[in-house]
Amino acid sequence: MDKKMMYALVVVVILVVASVSAYVVLKNDDSDPGEPTVMDNAELKVYGNINGDRYLDSRDATLIQNLINDGKTATEYPLADANQDGVLDSKDVDVVNAVVNGESTTIYHINYHDTNGDGVMDQELVSTKYPVTSTIMTGSTNTALLLYCLGIVDQVKGATYSSSSLDKDLFSDSYLDTEKCVKLGTSSSSIAFEDGKAGSSDVIATQNVTALVTDWNRTYITNESTFEEYGVDVIRVSAAAVDAETLTHSAMLLGLLFQVSERANQYIDLSLEVLNYVEDAISGLDNAKVVVSSMTGYLSSVTSDYTQVVLAAGAEYGIPDVAFGGSTSLKIEDHPEVYTYDFDYIIHVRSNLNYVQTQETIDSLWSTYTPAFSDWEHAADGQYIISGMIPVSLRVAYAAEILHSDAIDLDKINEYHQQFVNQFFNGKDYDISSLTFIISSEDVSA
Numbered sequence: 273m274d275k276k277m278m279y280a281l282v283v284v285v286i287l288v289v290a291s292v293s294a295y296v297v298l299k300n301d302d303s304d305p306g307e308p309t310v311m312d313n314a315e316l317k318v319y320g321n322i323n324g325d326r327y328l329d330s331r332d333a334t335l336i337q338n339l340i341n342d343g344k345t346a347t348e349y350p351l352a353d354a355n356q357d358g359v360l361d362s363k364d365v366d367v368v369n370a371v372v373n374g375e376s377t378t379i380y381h382i383n384y385h386d387t388n389g390d391g392v393m394d395q396e397l398v399s400t401k402y403p404v405t406s407t408i409m410t411g412s413t414n415t416a417l418l419l420y421c422l423g424i425v426d427q428v429k430g431a432t433y434s435s436s437s438l439d440k441d442l443f444s445d446s447y448l449d450t451e452k453c454v455k456l457g458t459s460s461s462s463i464a465f466e467d468g469k470a471g472s473s474d475v476i477a478t479q480n481v482t483a484l485v486t487d488w489n490r491t492y493i494t495n496e497s498t499f500e501e502y503g504v505d506v507i508r509v510s511a512a513a514v515d516a517e518t519l520t521h522s523a524m525l526l527g528l529l530f531q532v533s534e535r536a537n538q539y540i541d542l543s544l545e546v547l548n549y550v551e552d553a554i555s556g557l558d559n560a561k562v563v564v565s566s567m568t569g570y571l572s573s574v575t576s577d578y579t580q581v582v583l584a585a586g587a588e589y590g591i592p593d594v595a596f597g598g599s600t601s602l603k604i605e606d607h608p609e610v611y612t613y614d615f616d617y618i619i620h621v622r623s624n625l626n627y628v629q630t631q632e633t634i635d636s637l638w639s640t641y642t643p644a645f646s647d648w649e650h651a652a653d654g655q656y657i658i659s660g661m662i663p664v665s666l667r668v669a670y671a672a673e674i675l676h677s678d679a680i681d682l683d684k685i686n687e688y689h690q691q692f693v694n695q696f697f698n699g700k701d702y703d704i705s706s707l708t709f710i711i712s713s714e715d716v717s718a
Contacts, residue, residue, distance in 0.1 A: 320354030512577035585671035590615025
């Protein structure tokens with residue numbers, strides 16, 4: 273079988289979030305292995321996860337063996353075909369048991385990837401060598417933050433990142449420590465690869481790197497085939513997903529491959545608790561018209577991960593008829609006609625609104641990102657900045673506080689935020705109550 277193939281039941285996922293459903297974890301009990309399901313309904317979209325929960329575990333081995341004993345086939349139960357050879361037999365049980373025992377095997381799973389360059393996320397079937405103990409990554413804020421929260425730190429041997437994509441304090445003793453993690457370039461989306469070297473580094477050979485973690489967007493790792501030909505599996509997740517299905521698979525896939533499934537499960541539980549709180553709080557309220565900016569002087573398309581944040585926060589997309597030409601952003605300077613649209617807010621999502629703040633940094637952020645939209649009629653009272661250096665569910669919550677301040681309790685959001693820091697920030701001791709993650713014109717010095 274080819275290393276990569278399109279998932280047989282290709283599902284094009286347009287991440288326009290209407291709601292976030294509550295999630296219940298199935299008990300990990302071999303005596304009740306659950307019922308067979310299909311890939312579309314699986315929380316962890318991995319072949320062999322026949323009961324469709326968040327884990328590839330002994331319950332799946334039991335259920336697959338029961339299907340084999342009953343004479344069932346891979347055609348009838350395709351998700352049970354863990355080794356993807358088209359036959360349902362003991363070899364599929366062996367794959368699951370290898371995972372249970374932490375032994376080497378090959379896992380077939382869904383990558384999230386814009387396969388045709390239309391700006392929309394697709395599902396793509398790939399194989400990855402298990403377990404992953406040594407990896408490199410494209411160091412975008414979203415990917416780095418997800419890996420960091422899952423405790424996938426020491427396994428990251430190299431990263432490529434820009435000066436603004438990784439927070440200098442949060443990642444100071446992990447991805448930014450070049451003694452531990454080699455810097456492979458200055459782009460947060462691409463890694464040059466030739467003759468076995470990532471950039472000019474021999475880290476792949478010297479550290480036995482078997483995987484590269486990156487995001488779903490087409491702009492990330494356009495030279496994917498060269499890595500795969502060298503034996504480096506490319507793992508693509510939706511690191512900034514805000515819907516339950518995509519968020520769960522992305523985190524639990526990394527949890528499985530890097531053997532941190534329990535921590536990934538806890539991260540998902542807290543993330544969905546926050547998203548469910550927001551959904552319940554804003555239910556039935558009118559949606560404000562909003563656009564998002566994640567780059568200086570640019571607005572984001574409806575398919576952008578950053579736009580999905582405000583949609584989940586109870587917004588209506590403010591410029592639905594503007595053509596983006598397959599891109600996820602447009603430069604306002606080149607499209608002044610956007611100002612003729614009637615929308616209420618521009619929310620800037622900025623990674624450098626981080627955990628080390630002063631009045632000077634707040635003033636600097638405002639003076640850097642808002643002037644490009646000074647011609648907009650609501651430039652003074654309709655622009656806000658929220659942090660992009662925080663877990664995605666919290667971005668949704670802070671955006672919801674802007675749009676629905678009467679319904680959202682900011683103190684409660686900050687309590688959730690502190691819980692993330694305490695559980696998933698690897699010993700960092702930030703005091704959330706002393707910081708601000710929403711900036712308006714009122715927060716800027718006169």
